[in-house]
Amino acid sequence: MRTVRRSALIDRPDRPDHPDRPLAEPSALPRRAPLPAHHPEPVLDVVVPVHNEENDLEPCVRRLHAHLGETFPYPFRITIADNASTDRTPGIAARLAAELPGTDWIRLAEKGRGRALHTAWSRSRAPVLAYLDVDLSTDLAALLPLVAPLISGHSDIAIGTRLARGSRVVRGPKREIISRCYNGLLRSTLAVGFSDAQCGFKAVRRDVAERLLPLVEDREWFFDTELLVIAERAGLRIHEVPVDWVDDPDSRVHILETALADLRGMARLGRALARGRLPLSALRRSGGDLAGELPTGLARQVVRFAAVGVASTLCYLLLYTALRPSAGPQAANALALLASALANTAANRRLTFGVRGRGGVLRHHLKGLAAFLVGLVLTSGSLAALHHIAPGAGHRCELVTLVAANLAATLLRFLLFRAWVFPDRSDRRTTGSP
Structure with a gap:
């Protein structure tokens, strides 16, 4: 397996100059097709977005690398996406990229999980793109079931869910209530069908990501939700995998700040959908028999x-x-x-x-x-x-x-x-x- 290392990247400005102007129409998605059995380049690129994770980064990446090496039947790459860390995280990421075959790292000048994923996924040439949180709260045993339907061409996006039957979750009542309220609010306001928008365990086909990423405005925590809502409205097939998930007690997410940002994101996205600003028609046309079942604005x-x-x-x-x-x-x-x-x-x-x-x-x-x-x-x-x-x-x-x-x-x-x-x-x- 080749080791691929590239120089540091700085994310380019991501917001349109005229936010009220309809976005450009994306080109149509190709028909789903399974990947060939023998693929010379990495088939899967797993992005690990990090910010000041000097303690968790190395054990996470080494554990992930060992798991993929033992269980994943295709070539793979791990990309560490360091977004503006100020501790020893960049040095650790560079050392891991040098030591572990198939490991890469990039550095961004600004914070934001969505920004890190947008940049890493945009530059990757792997047919399947994924990401997971550095704390590895999600059991890695679910990684192959997550990406398998994307490799086979069965689905366009895959997400881990902590709220489906078969999931086993260990977390406090506060985070449980917040998660269920957030996803319930999504269902009641944006009429989504997926069950868990914010589990840090997702994958997408690259040909799908190339069409969806230009439509996603958020570069923070709402990035996941916005991507999924647009994909569902475009009639794309979303595969859900129940996961085993153990809460990280050292989580640094600011709940109130994140919740307010998510509410603003829902309001913005709802307005965009109601006004027809999102150019979904090309994605709808490419959905084959699914296009006839797409809800309108x-x-x-x-x-x-x-x-x-x-x-x-x-x-x-x-x-x-x-x-x-x-x-x-x-x-x-x-x-x-x-x-x-x-x-x-x-x-x-x-x-x-x-x-x-x-x-x-x-x-x-x-x-x-x-x-x-x-x-x-x-x-x-x-x-x-x-x-x-x-x-x-x-x-x-x-x-x-x-x-x-x-x-x-x-x-x-x-x-x-x-x-x-x-x-x-x-x-x-x-x-x-x-």
């Missing part, structure tokens, strides 16, 4: 959801009016709501969230019916309240009450549809076990 989804809602509400009111004389108000409400719910779910599945084909139809309709129970509870409760307050209320009062209740339920239903019914978890995410 938030603004377009809201417009289409509203249009479908107006049509289904009119259908509901017509059915209610036709059924009420024979079935009574409550039964007519339930039957009309059931029929319009089925039609509404089918229309939103195709028109609002862009899901085609027969896959998942039953699951989507069952979840759609569960979401419409919100409407049933609100409308039935409103009718009951109306008849209790004004026993002699006429048909016109009933219709006004039902329209008001449906409007109140519409927002809740849209959030449920976006975050739960059509998040594309099963279509764009695969899971494996270590």
Whole structure:
């Protein structure tokens, strides 16, 4: 295996001059293809981003090098990405690069884990790019299952998850609550399907990274999340691997500062998606059959959801009016709501969230019916309240009450549809076990 060493690098400015201007359209991704069985150059480049890690760096890199040498069947490279360390980290990195075959190091003038990964991945020519945290909190036994679907061409990105069934995690309640709240917030605001955005254990195919990296603005801790959200919105396949993970008690992450930066990143990314600033169409076109299942932007989804809602509400009111004389108000409400719910779910599945084909139809309709129970509870409760307050209320009062209740339920239903019914978890995410 060749030892590859390069001179120090300084990251170039990474923010566009005009942040409000849409980004340039990336070229389309090539079709997925497995790597050849015999590859002369390193197939995997594992980046270890570090800042002032003079104590953990050497044991981490030596342990990682020994593990890859024993278990990984292809040539590999380890790249130490030192971002502005002020202790002995640069000297240790240089010595390890000289001593261990297939080890490289780069030095950046500015801090930022995202900046280190962006630089190291941009310069690498390995077909598969990965990174892991220097504390090795994640068991290295999961590394080969992480990169295997990328080598085979099955997936585009792979992430370790501490929140999936089969994961074994040892950490305090504070960090557990923060992690689950963060990922729950992502699901409710950006409708993501992946389970763990911030586990320091990820890999990506280089041809995918070349298209995604120019779209990722953050150079700090939000880098991972932004990359994954853009990839999922582009219809790329994300593979999840449950991991064994032990918390590092010496972690230097500033929780409050990082949390505030992540919230700002979510707001910025949400605005970019809603305004259509991210040029995802080329990546969508390259996704083959996945492209038909790609959700559209938030603004377009809201417009289409509203249009479908107006049509289904009119259908509901017509059915209610036709059924009420024979079935009574409550039964007519339930039957009309059931029929319009089925039609509404089918229309939103195709028109609002862009899901085609027969896959998942039953699951989507069952979840759609569960979401419409919100409407049933609100409308039935409103009718009951109306008849209790004004026993002699006429048909016109009933219709006004039902329209008001449906409007109140519409927002809740849209959030449920976006975050739960059509998040594309099963279509764009695969899971494996270590």
